Amino acid sequence: LAQQKAVVARLELRVASLVQERDQLMASLCTVEGDTSALAQKHSSLSEELRRVAADRDRLEVELLRVEEGQRAAAQARDVALQDLTGLERDLVRLTDLNADLNARLRQQHRESSMVRDRTQDLEQEVQALQLALRETDRLKEDLLLAEQERAALSKQLDAQASETSTKAMGLQQLLDEVRELTRERD
Structure with missing residues (x-):
């Protein structure tokens, strides 16, 4: 019982x-999921900005063609547009x-999230197995307690039978003594 209690204590710990x-x-x-969400939002905004920049570049190239056909002022505007295009x-x-x-x-955070989820599932399965073991230990403790109670009841019955047998033996011994006494008196 002490070993079972120690096992139960270790299992509970x-x-x-x-x-x-x-x-x-x-x-x-x-x-990790919060970071992933934030990165996804940033990725979305960067993608939108990328599309906007690409659209600006396309627009500037069209404007550049118009500027090349224009006058000297248009040539200066073309230079500015080229600089803007380079920056873009x-x-x-x-x-x-x-x-x-x-x-x-x-991708890295997704891998890490998957690993964390897998480890969490493993731990939950381990906890479930330990809880099953604890329930089995509790059942065994209950069985042991019932066996102890049955042993105590049988011990009481045996003590009562021994006492009754002892009382009968004393009665028989007394009768035997009386018979011997009567036999002696008769002889």
Whole structure:
């Protein structure tokens, strides 16, 4: 019984430890999912900005063609447009790089989220197995308690039978003594 209690205590400590680890992993998962959501929003806004920049570049190229057909003032406007286009192309390259980086980070966070989810499932299965073991231990303790109660009841019955047998033996001994006494008196 003491060993079973020790096993139960160890199992309960292990369950508490696993539950705490599961809670920590769930908190990590929430953080990772929050970061993933924020990165997805940033990715969406960068994609929109990328489309806007591409549209601006296309618009500037059309404007550039018009400027080339114009006068000297139009040529100056063309130079300005070329400078804007160069800046926009740099921005486009930068945004493309940022987009690729964000995609890589999203994939990494997705992998981390999957790992955390898998570990959480493993821990939950372990906790369930330990809880089943605890329930089985509780059932065994109840069976042991019933067996102890039955043993105590049988012990009481045996004590009562022994007492009754002892009383009968004393009565028989007394009768035997009386018979011997009567036999002696008769002889």
